[in-house]
Amino acid sequence: xxxxxxxxxxxxxxxxxxxxxxxxxxxxxxxxxxxxxxxxxxxxxxxxxxxxxxxxxxxxxxxxxxxxxxxxxxxxxxxxxxxxxxxxxxxxxxxxxxxxxxxxxxxxxxxxxxxxxxxxxxxxxxxxxxxxxxxxxx
Numbered sequence: 001x002x003x004x005x006x007x008x009x010x011x012x013x014x015x016x017x018x019x020x021x022x023x024x025x026x027x028x029x030x031x032x033x034x035x036x037x038x039x040x041x042x043x044x045x046x047x048x049x050x051x052x053x054x055x056x057x058x059x060x061x062x063x064x065x066x067x068x069x070x071x072x073x074x075x076x077x078x079x080x081x082x083x084x085x086x087x088x089x090x091x092x093x094x095x096x097x098x099x100x101x102x103x104x105x106x107x108x109x110x111x112x113x114x115x116x117x118x119x120x121x122x123x124x125x126x127x128x129x130x131x132x133x134x135x136x137x138x
Contacts, residue, residue: 032095036088036091036095039084040088042084043081043085043087045076045077045084047070047074049066050062051066
């Protein structure tokens with residue numbers, strides 16, 4: 001058991017991992033996958049409050065408060081988690097729709113460009129001089 005001046009390395013590792021998970025991330029405006037990953041990281045609420053303390057009285061009082069409110073915190077955390085995961089599913093569905101729309105848009109743009117090219121070959125634009133055939137006159 002670490003003394004009051006020493007901190008358990010496993011606890012520090014967990015704290016660093018959680019801090020990294022919850023830290024703000026710089027995302028590009030169109031980084032849907034990154035935004036979904038960030039949402040997944042914070043969607044779950046842990047109702048299991050830590051009861052560690054350097055002082056025995058602190059540990060005992062934290063454990064007592066935890067036992068008194070655990071039923072309510074678990075109930076609340078389950079509701080928040082349900083909302084969070086529903087939002088993740090909604091975001092993933094919307095991201096899939098956007099990706100499909102972008103694919104269809106690119107396909108339509110390619111088709112329009114091909115049609116514009118065909119039309120340009122078949123008839124002159126109004127701002128162009130009419131095409132005069134070259135060759136012997138009949």
